[in-house]
Amino acid sequence: xxxxxxxxxxxxxxxxxxxxxxxxxxxxxxxxxxxxxxxxxxxxxxxxxxxxxxxxxxxxxxxxxxxxxxxxxxxxxxxxxxxxxxxxxxxxxxxxxxxxxxxxxxxxxxxxxxxxxxxxxxx
Numbered sequence: 001x002x003x004x005x006x007x008x009x010x011x012x013x014x015x016x017x018x019x020x021x022x023x024x025x026x027x028x029x030x031x032x033x034x035x036x037x038x039x040x041x042x043x044x045x046x047x048x049x050x051x052x053x054x055x056x057x058x059x060x061x062x063x064x065x066x067x068x069x070x071x072x073x074x075x076x077x078x079x080x081x082x083x084x085x086x087x088x089x090x091x092x093x094x095x096x097x098x099x100x101x102x103x104x105x106x107x108x109x110x111x112x113x114x115x116x117x118x119x120x121x122x123x
Contacts, residue, residue: 002026002112004095009117012085016121020080022095022114028052030100033071033078034110037091037119046105048080049098058105063089085121092116 003025012018022033034049048069049058057069068081078095096110104110 002097004097004112004114006093006095006114006117009093009119011120011122014086014121014123016085017081017083018085018119020082020093020095020117020119022078022080024076024078024097028071028076028078028097029073032098032100032103033069034096034098034105035069035078035080036094036096036107036110037089038094038116039091042091044094044107046107047093049103049105050078051103052100056103058103082119085119087121087123089119090121091119093119 005023008020030052035047036044037047038044046060050069050071066084071078094116095114097112098110
């Protein structure tokens with residue numbers, strides 16, 4: 001059974017940085033790994049994703065140039081480095097495993113999800 005556990009969330013002032021981690025109990029080899037977020041009263045939205053090889057990344061327009069997604073195969077861990085944080089980045093951030101056969105950023109295409117970690121950005 002695949003388990004994903006996020007960590008690294010917290011409270012940070014606008015302009016600051018946080019690094020989120022997603023530790024997988026099962027192998028993530030071949031699977032696209034994504035980060036999503038959900039703010040209160042809002043739908044869950046795509047943030048970033050990285051392919052199994054780690055050399056192809058995808059970002060929502062709202063985070064391009066500020067966030068960086070990566071993965072460490074040896075540790076079976078995915079990361080989301082968040083810089084220049086804004087109050088509108090405040091949300092619960094989720095790590096998720098997507099398909100192996102194709103690349104996607106759709107929420108519904110990701111089948112395994114972590115419990116989420118809260119990120120709060122104050123002004």
